[in-house]
């Protein structure tokens with residue numbers, strides 16, 4: 001059985017973070033292990049509190065699992081601060097972890113901040129250059145390239161600038177754009193590859209980014225090339241959003257246990 005590691009924060013409501021990652025990994029019939037960076041008190045309405053673990057203890061968790069299990073891909077989600085980012089980057093290098101998918105989580109769908117502002121440069125300089133693929137949404141892409149959030153800028157331009165940070169591939173997600181299609185753009189430094197689906201009219205997108213990046217990690221672990229891995233993952237997230245899970249009073253999570261087949 002292929003094994004995937006998620007390094008991310010806990011979402012007590014179970015829709016995003018480590019919980020979304022492990023559900024997704026299970027849906028792909030892959031074995032999932034988790035290194036927790038922070039614990040959030042969170043529900044579908046927002047984030048009520050955050051307790052962050054020390055960089056040392058995050059590193060110890062990585063040592064424990066990597067010395068025993070055998071990961072074909074690793075994904076990172078909420079990393080909370082620069083100390084944790086530096087630890088994770090150092091461990092990725094030390095253990096030569098492959099197929100690293102970096103979801104540069106900064107803000108929850110609810111608007112709550114999940115990454116300290118001063119940590120953004122560490123993300124850019126220490127972790128992103130080690131990634132096989134990074135999966136920023138539109139706003140994260142703007143922050144990483146130093147753009148104003150109100151600036152009207154194409155996914156192509158953002159992807160080109162982001163690729164200079166050193167990841168092998170960049171997937172800029174246009175999910176939060178107010179257009180009729182949910183358009184994501186993959187860039188390898190030479191060509192653009194577009195993945196578009198009709199936009200589903202829903203506010204229930206809690207955990208969509210976590211779910212998509214975990215699905216990509218699974219598909220890479222299963223041996224798919226990046227274009228096919230993104231295609232399969234996009235198909236999965238679209239079905240999961242469509243199906244949805246009406247569990248709370250706010251932005252509800254997706255249904256992780258939809259079929260991964262056609």
Ligand SMILES: Nc1ncnc2c1ncn2[C@@H]1O[C@H](COP(=O)(O)OP(=O)(O)OP(=O)(O)O)[C@@H](O)[C@H]1O
Pocket residue numbers: 016105107108109136137138173174175176182183184197198199200201202205206207208209210212234237238241
């Ligand atoms: N309403 C929607 N209809 C169809 N696809 C969507 C919709 N919203 C998001 N997506 C898709 O879901 C995936 C995740 O994108 P999104 O932009 O929501 O990520 P994100 O902002 O990082 O997520 P999160 O807010 O969970 O961190 C992308 O493939 C995106 O195109």
Ligand SMILES: Cc1ncc(COP(=O)(O)O)c(N)n1
Pocket residue numbers: 008009010011016017018040042077078105107108109110114205206207208209210
């Ligand atoms: C622990 C944790 N990690 C990531 C997210 C982002 O997901 P979303 O923006 O969909 O709420 C989250 N809300 N909580």
